[in-house]
Amino acid sequence: MPMDNTLIVFASDHGTVDKCARELFRLIDGKVDICNLSEREMVPDLTKYDSVIVGGSIHSGKIQEEISRFCERHLDELAVKRLGLFINCLLTGEMARKQLEDAFPEKLRLRAIVLDCFGGEANELKMTVWERIVTTQMIEKDDLMVELSKEKIQRFARLMSEADNIPQ
Numbered sequence: 786m787p788m789d790n791t792l793i794v795f796a797s798d799h800g801t802v803d804k805c806a807r808e809l810f811r812l813i814d815g816k817v818d819i820c821n822l823s824e825r826e827m828v829p830d831l832t833k834y835d836s837v838i839v840g841g842s843i844h845s846g847k848i849q850e851e852i853s854r855f856c857e858r859h860l861d862e863l864a865v866k867r868l869g870l871f872i873n874c875l876l877t878g879e880m881a882r883k884q885l886e887d888a889f890p891e892k893l894r895l896r897a898i899v900l901d902c903f904g905g906e907a908n909e910l911k912m913t914v915w916e917r918i919v920t921t922q923m924i925e926k927d928d929l930m931v932e933l934s935k936e937k938i939q940r941f942a943r944l945m946s947e948a949d950n951i952p953q
């Protein structure tokens with residue numbers, strides 16, 4: 786079953802998740818709609834979609850409130866979709882894995898066809914002074930990935946499109 790009807794729902798503070806969502810939009814076959822929850826509150830009717838991708842970024846350890854609310858509100862509906870979940874963040878390895886785990890409800894994580902971190906960006910021009918201070922401190926003390934992984938985005942799109950990846 787090729788992916789033929791997909792919704793990408795995301796939130797983005799300074800554009801990184803937006804960029805990844807648009808790249809997935811470009812890579813995924815079939816009809817794909819995008820819904821940016823940072824700019825609108827209305828979510829399209831989920832019954833129209835076979836597949837849903839949900840993405841957000843991590844700020845002070847948490848995914849955007851809009852994404853948490855969306856996942857909680859539509860938990861049962863999302864759990865029966867072909868589901869892909871992703872985050873953008875700067876931390877890597879075990880810390881990134883933990884952030885990914887905290888970002889989405891367990892019920893969705895267990896059902897997801899693919900779940901990944903694509904890395905992050907530090908776009909200083911778009912940041913407030915406070916945000917610049919926080920990211921500079923993070924960059925100085927941690928093992929970070931201040932870039933996006935094109936390979937991970939491509940792998941994510943491929944796994945979402947593969948015929949065998951149908952939820953049990």
Ligand SMILES: Cc1cc2nc3c(=O)[nH]c(=O)nc-3n(C[C@H](O)[C@H](O)[C@H](O)COP(=O)(O)O)c2cc1C
Pocket residue numbers: 796797798799800801802803842843844845846847873874875876877884904905906907908912915916917919920
């Ligand atoms: C104020 C602030 C706090 C952040 N906190 C975290 C964090 O706790 N963990 C992390 O891995 N990355 C953190 N980041 C990095 C963001 O996740 C990263 O910049 C990401 O690319 C932002 O995506 P967006 O612009 O689409 O929201 C933080 C960034 C800012 C500006």
